[in-house]
Amino acid sequence: MSVVLITGASSGFGALTARALARAGHTVYASMRATAGRNAPAVAEAAAFARENNADLRTIDLDVQSQESADAAIAAIVAEHGALDVLVHNAGHMVTGPAEAFTPEEIAHVYDINVLGTQRVNRAALPVMRARRDGLVVWIGSSSTKGGTPPYLAPYFAAKAGMDALAVSYAAELARFNIETSIVVPGSFTSGTNHFAHSGRPADEETVKAYEQRYAGLMEQVSRRLAELAPADADVAEVAAAVVRVVDTPHGKRPFRVHIDPADDGSEVVSVVADRIRTEFLTRIGLADLLHPHD
Numbered sequence: 001m002s003v004v005l006i007t008g009a010s011s012g013f014g015a016l017t018a019r020a021l022a023r024a025g026h027t028v029y030a031s032m033r034a035t036a037g038r039n040a041p042a043v044a045e046a047a048a049f050a051r052e053n054n055a056d057l058r059t060i061d062l063d064v065q066s067q068e069s070a071d072a073a074i075a076a077i078v079a080e081h082g083a084l085d086v087l088v089h090n091a092g093h094m095v096t097g098p099a100e101a102f103t104p105e106e107i108a109h110v111y112d113i114n115v116l117g118t119q120r121v122n123r124a125a126l127p128v129m130r131a132r133r134d135g136l137v138v139w140i141g142s143s144s145t146k147g148g149t150p151p152y153l154a155p156y157f158a159a160k161a162g163m164d165a166l167a168v169s170y171a172a173e174l175a176r177f178n179i180e181t182s183i184v185v186p187g188s189f190t191s192g193t194n195h196f197a198h199s200g201r202p203a204d205e206e207t208v209k210a211y212e213q214r215y216a217g218l219m220e221q222v223s224r225r226l227a228e229l230a231p232a233d234a235d236v237a238e239v240a241a242a243v244v245r246v247v248d249t250p251h252g253k254r255p256f257r258v259h260i261d262p263a264d265d266g267s268e269v270v271s272v273v274a275d276r277i278r279t280e281f282l283t284r285i286g287l288a289d290l291l292h293p294h295d
Contacts, residue, residue, distance in 0.1 A: 001025045001026050001027065002026045002027070002085035002086045002136075002247060003026070003027045003029075003077065003081045003083055003084055003085045003086070004021055004026050004027065004028045004029065004085065004086040004087075004088065004247065005029045005031060005060075005062075005073070005074070005077060005084060005086070005087050005088065005121075005125065006018050006021075006028065006029070006030055006031060006088040006090055007031050007062060007064055007088065007089055007090050007091035007117070007118075007121055008031070008032065008064070008090045008091025008092060009030035009031055009032055009059075009090065010030075010032035010033075010039045010042040011042065012236075013090055013140055013186065013236070013239050013240065014030065014032075014088075014090040014091070015030065015042070015045075015046075016236065016237055016239065016240040017088060017090065017140075017239070017240040017243045017244075018030035018046070018057060019046075019049055019053075019055075019057065019240070020237070020240035020241060020243070020244045021240075021243065021244055021247060022049075022050065022053070022055035022056055022057035023053055023055055024244050024247075024248065026056070026086075026247065027056040027058070027081065028055075028056065028057050028058065029058050029059070029060045029073075029077055030046055030057060030058070030059050030060070031059070031060045031061070031062035031073060031091075032059065032061070032062065033061065033062070033063045034061070035059055035060070035061040036061075042059070043059045046058075046059050047059070060073050060076060060077070061073065062121075064091045064113060064116075064117030064118070064120055064121060065112055065113060065116075065117060065120075066120070067120045067123065067124070070120045070121045070123070070124040070125075071124045073124070074121075074124040074125050074128065075124075078128055083128065083132060084125055084128050084129065084135070085134070085135060085136065086135070086136045086137075086138065086247055087121065087122075087125045087129075087135070087136070087137050087138070088138045088140065088243060089117075089118045089121065089137070089138065089139045089140060089163070089167075090140040091113060091114075091117050091118075092113060092114045092140070092156075092159075092160075093109075093110055093113040093114060093156075093200065094153070094156045094199040094200070095110055095153075095155050095156055095199055095200035095201065095202070096152050096153055096156075096199045096200075096201065096219050097152055097201050097202040097208060097219070098151075098152060098202070098207065098208060098211040098215070099152075099154035099155065100204075100207050100211070101202035101203075101204040101205075101207040101208045101211070102154075102155055102202040102203075102204070103202070103203060103204065106155070106200070106202060106203065107155045107158075110155045110156060110158075110159045110200075111155075111158075111159050111162065113159075114156070114159035114160060114162070114163055115159055115162045115163050115166065118139070118163060118166060118167075119166070122137075122170070126174070126179070129174075129177065129179050130174075130177045130179070133177055133178045133295045134178055134179070134251070135174075135177075135178075135179040135180070136179070136180045136181075136182065136246075136247065136251070136254065137167075137170065137174065137179060137180070137181050137182075138181075138182050138183075138184060138243060138246060138247070139163065139164070139167040139181070139182070139183045139184070140184050140186065140239075140243075141160060141163065141164050141167070141183050141184065141185045141186075142156075142157070142160040142164075142185065142186065143185050143186065143187040143188070143259065143261045143263075143265050143267035143268075144156070144157040144160055144161075144188075144265075144267070145157070145160050145161045145164040145185075145267070146164075146266075146267045146270040146271050146274065147187070147261070147265035147266045147267025147268075147270065148263075148265035148266055148267075150222045150225075150226070151215075151218065151222070152215075152218055152219050152222060153222075156199075164183065167181060167183050168183075168278065171256065171290075172282065172287070172290040172291075173290075174293070175289065175290045175291070175292060175293050175294065176289070176290070176294065176295075177293075177295075178251075178293045178294055178295040179293055180251060180252065180254055180293040181256065181293075182246045182254050182255060182256060182257070182258065183256065183257045183258070184239065184242050184243055184246065184257075184258050184260065185257060185258065185259045185260065185261065185267060185268075185271070186239045186260050186261070187259070187260065187261030187262055187263045187264070187265055187267070188226045188261075188263050188265070226263055238260050239260050242258050242260050245258075246258060251293065252292060252293055252294075256275060257271055257275060259271070279291055
């Protein structure tokens with residue numbers, strides 16, 4: 001069984017995945033900010049789950065916006081176990097509204113969590129994996145990076161696209177350290193998570209009002225139509241189940257990308273082409289060995 005760290009695991013995909021992995025027998029650290037503050041209830045819920053299911057689910061304080069916090073969390077895990085086998089990048093923040101209404105600082109904040117947050121945690125965790133010449137990095141992406149992209153979600157979509165590009169590059173750069181990469185790509189789940197409910201809004205209310213005159217109720221329309229596209233039995237827990245399958249697959253045999261997209265926005269079709277071109281190009285330039293982990 002593996003020692004697993006999941007970022008942003010107080011709720012949503014992260015909490016579901018932490019519980020699913022712990023139930024599967026792994027030692028799981030569900031990380032989140034403010035474990036003694038606003039997320040204290042999430043800590044208590046995780047502890048209750050661990051007791052009731054005889055599962056090794058633990059919580060740990062980790063703010064992906066702080067390198068010091070990431071370093072401390074990884075150090076604590078390694079001190080307890082001597083290793084970190086699996087890192088799941090899940091922490092993220094969604095914002096909704098017309099792109100023009102967001103200040104550059106607001107968009108930078110979205111990037112800081114969704115993109116730079118992964119870099120901070122990588123800089124803390126990857127030295128441990130590289131030293132052992134073993135490990136798995138799972139990135140929780142978004143079908144928006146290559147699929148249908150409805151309006152009023154531009155900063156989030158742009159940040160997720162940046163994270164996906166980072167994941168693809170990391171995959172090749174970690175291969176010779178025998179560190180494997182898998183990108184799990186959820187589609188739009190409008191129920192079962194709090195992404196839309198807790199999404200941020202732009203501060204520039206005047207610009208929002210100007211767009212509302214031409215696009216009245218657009219965000220509500222997008223949310224409603226996305227919900228209608230998904231089949232009635234769409235279950236957000238399938239994302240967690242997909243991560244468990246990836247982690248439980250033998251090293252070197254894991255899929256590079258897995259889609260869980262009930263709305264079928266076309267992302268998988270585009271990803272298949274993009275990933276095939278990546279494979280062909282690395283092969284053409286004599287770097288085919290970077291397509292798979294090895295020592």
